[in-house]
Amino acid sequence: MSGKPLRLGIAGLGTVGVGVIKLLHENAQAIAARAGRSIEVVSVSARSRNRDRGVDLSGLTWHDDPRALAEDPNVDVVLELIGGAEGAARELVEAALLRGRDVVTANKALLALHGARLADMARENGASLLFEASVAGGIPAIKLVREGLAADRLLRVGGILNGTCNYILTAMRESGRGFDEILAEAQALGYAEADPSTDVDGWDAAHKLAILAGLAFGRPVAFNTLHVEGIRSIAACDQAFAQEFGYRIKLLGTARRGEDDAIEAWMRPCMVAQTAPIAAVDGVFNAVITEGAFSGPMLIEGRGAGAGPTASAVVADVIDLSRGTALPVWGTAPRPEISCQPRASLSGEYYLRLLVQDRSGVVAEIAAALRDAGVSLRAMSQHAAEVGTQSGVPLAVITHATQESAMLSVLTALEKLDSVLAEPVLMKIETV
Ligand SMILES: NC(=O)C1=CN([C@@H]2O[C@H](COP(=O)(O)OP(=O)(O)OC[C@H]3O[C@@H](n4cnc5c(N)ncnc54)[C@H](O)[C@@H]3O)[C@@H](O)[C@H]2O)C=CC1
Ligand SMILES: N[C@@H](CC=O)C(=O)O
Numbered sequence: 365m366s367g368k369p370l371r372l373g374i375a376g377l378g379t380v381g382v383g384v385i386k387l388l389h390e391n392a393q394a395i396a397a398r399a400g401r402s403i404e405v406v407s408v409s410a411r412s413r414n415r416d417r418g419v420d421l422s423g424l425t426w427h428d429d430p431r432a433l434a435e436d437p438n439v440d441v442v443l444e445l446i447g448g449a450e451g452a453a454r455e456l457v458e459a460a461l462l463r464g465r466d467v468v469t470a471n472k473a474l475l476a477l478h479g480a481r482l483a484d485m486a487r488e489n490g491a492s493l494l495f496e497a498s499v500a501g502g503i504p505a506i507k508l509v510r511e512g513l514a515a516d517r518l519l520r521v522g523g524i525l526n527g528t529c530n531y532i533l534t535a536m537r538e539s540g541r542g543f544d545e546i547l548a549e550a551q552a553l554g555y556a557e558a559d560p561s562t563d564v565d566g567w568d569a570a571h572k573l574a575i576l577a578g579l580a581f582g583r584p585v586a587f588n589t590l591h592v593e594g595i596r597s598i599a600a601c602d603q604a605f606a607q608e609f610g611y612r613i614k615l616l617g618t619a620r621r622g623e624d625d626a627i628e629a630w631m632r633p634c635m636v637a638q639t640a641p642i643a644a645v646d647g648v649f650n651a652v653i654t655e656g657a658f659s660g661p662m663l664i665e666g667r668g669a670g671a672g673p674t675a676s677a678v679v680a681d682v683i684d685l686s687r688g689t690a691l692p693v694w695g696t697a698p699r700p701e702i703s704c705q706p707r708a709s710l711s712g713e714y715y716l717r718l719l720v721q722d723r724s725g726v727v728a729e730i731a732a733a734l735r736d737a738g739v740s741l742r743a744m745s746q747h748a749a750e751v752g753t754q755s756g757v758p759l760a761v762i763t764h765a766t767q768e769s770a771m772l773s774v775l776t777a778l779e780k781l782d783s784v785l786a787e788p789v790l791m792k793i794e795t796v
C-alpha cells in the first residue's frame with residue numbers, strides 16, 4: 365500500500381455527499397486495501413456551514429464557494445455532488461478539469477447536456493471524469509456498458525432509470541394512495557432531485573438514458589431530440605386498467621440502434637406484461653437493460669437512488685482513480701452528436717385511455733376515430749366513474765401494432781369530440 369493518501373474535496377453535503385463521507389468512514393479498511401492507499405476527505409463545500417448532518421466535519425477545510433475546491437492545493441480529486449446542469453456544479457467541474465484535476469460526479473443532467481464538451485476538456489487537460497453514480501445509483505451501469513460490453517455491438521440500452529418515479533408508480537398500484545403523498549415520502553427518503561419535477565416529468569431518467577446511449581453507441585446523443593414524458597398523467601384508473609389487461613405501468617426508456625445506425629430514443633410511461641421480469645422491478649429499484657449483437661439481452665436490477673447505493677458508486681469511481689484504471693469519458697475517441705428519430709416514426713401496440721361522457725354513441729365515435737386512422741383494436745374496457753370525479757367515465761383501448769403517427773392522428777381527432785372530457789393518456793406497450 366502506498367504511504368500517501370488520496371485526498372478528496374467534496375462539493376455538496378446533501379444525501380449523496382453525506383452518504384460518501386459515512387461510507388468512507390464505515391468501510392475505510394476495505395476501501396484502502398482496494399485503492400492501494402487510504403482515502404481522506406480534506407475539504408468540503410455546501411450552502412449551509414452550521415447544519416447538523418450527522419457527520420464530523422471538524423478538521424476539514426470549509427469553502428463557502430465550491431469553485432474554490434478546484435484550486436485547493438491539498439485536493440487530488442474533486443467530488444461534485446451538488447447537482448444541476450448549470451451554475452456552481454458546472455463551473456466547478458469545468459474549473460477542475462481545466463486545471464487537469466480528476467473529477468467524480470453523480471450529476472446526470474450535467475453529463476447529458478454537456479458531456480461532449482466536458483469529455484474534450486478532460487482529454488485536453490489530461491484529467492479523468494468519472495460518473496458511475498449518475499446512472500441507476502448503485503447499479504454499475506456505466507461500467508457494464510463502457511467496460512463489460514466494450515467488445516460488443518450494442519443494439520439497445522435502457523430500462524427503469526428513475527427511483528422516485530418507480531417508487532411512486534409502485535406505491536400507487538399497491539396502496540392506492542395519492543401522487544403527492546407518495547412523492548413527499550420519496551423526497552424524505554432522499555430519492556428525489558432538489559426540484560422533484562425533474563423526476564416526475566421524466567427528465568432525470570432521460571438524462572440517464574442519454575448517457576447510456578452515448579456510451580453504447582460511441583457518440584453523444586443530442587438530448588433535445590429525445591422524446592420525454594413523465595408520470596403526472598397516470599391516474600388510479602390507469603393502474604386498474606393495467607391490472608385488468610395483464611400489464612404493469614413503468615417509466616421506461618429505450619435507445620435503439622436501427623439498421624442504418626439511426627437512433628430511436630424515448631423515455632415515457634409504458635405498459636409491460638405482468639409476467640415480464642421488468643414488471644417485478646418495484647419501489648426504488650432500477651433496471652438497466654442491454655442487448656448486444658454478441659452478448660444478447662441482459663437485465664441488471666438494483667437500488668437506483670438513496671444515500672448508500674449512490675455513495676457506493678461514487679467511491680468505486682474514486683477507487684478506480686486510485687488504481688489508475690480510469691478510461692476515456694465516452695469509452696472511445698470523440699465523435700459528433702447524433703439526433704434521435706422523430707416520435708412519429710415509432711411503432712408498436714398502444715394503450716389509450718379517455719375520460720368520456722357516459723351516454724350512448726360515445727364508443728362508436730371513439731371507434732370511428734381509430735378506424736379513420738387505420739388503427740385496429742385488440743381490447744376495450746369501460747369502468748364506472750371514479751369516486752370524487754365530477755363527470756365522465758374512464759374508457760381504455762388496447763390497439764394492435766400500429767404506427768405512432770397513426771395514434772397521433774387519433775389524438776387530434778379525439779380533441780374535436782365533445783364526448784371526450786379530458787386529455788387522453790397514451791402509453792406504449794413494450795415487450796422487454
Ligand atoms: N439522491 C440520490 O439518490 C441521487 C442523487 N444523484 C445526484 O447527486 C447529486 C446530489 O444529489 P443529492 O445529494 O440528492 O442532493 P441534495 O439536494 O441532498 O444535496 C445537494 C448539496 O449541494 C449543496 N449545494 C447546492 N447548491 C450549492 C452551491 N451553489 N454551492 C455549494 N453547495 C451547494 C447543498 O447545500 C447540498 O449540501 C445530484 O447531481 C443528483 O442528481 C445521483 C444519484 C442518486
Ligand atoms: N432522483 C433520482 C436519484 C438518482 O439518480 C431518482 O429518483 O432516480
Ligand code: NA
Nearest residue numbers: 496499501503
Ligand atoms: Na450506477
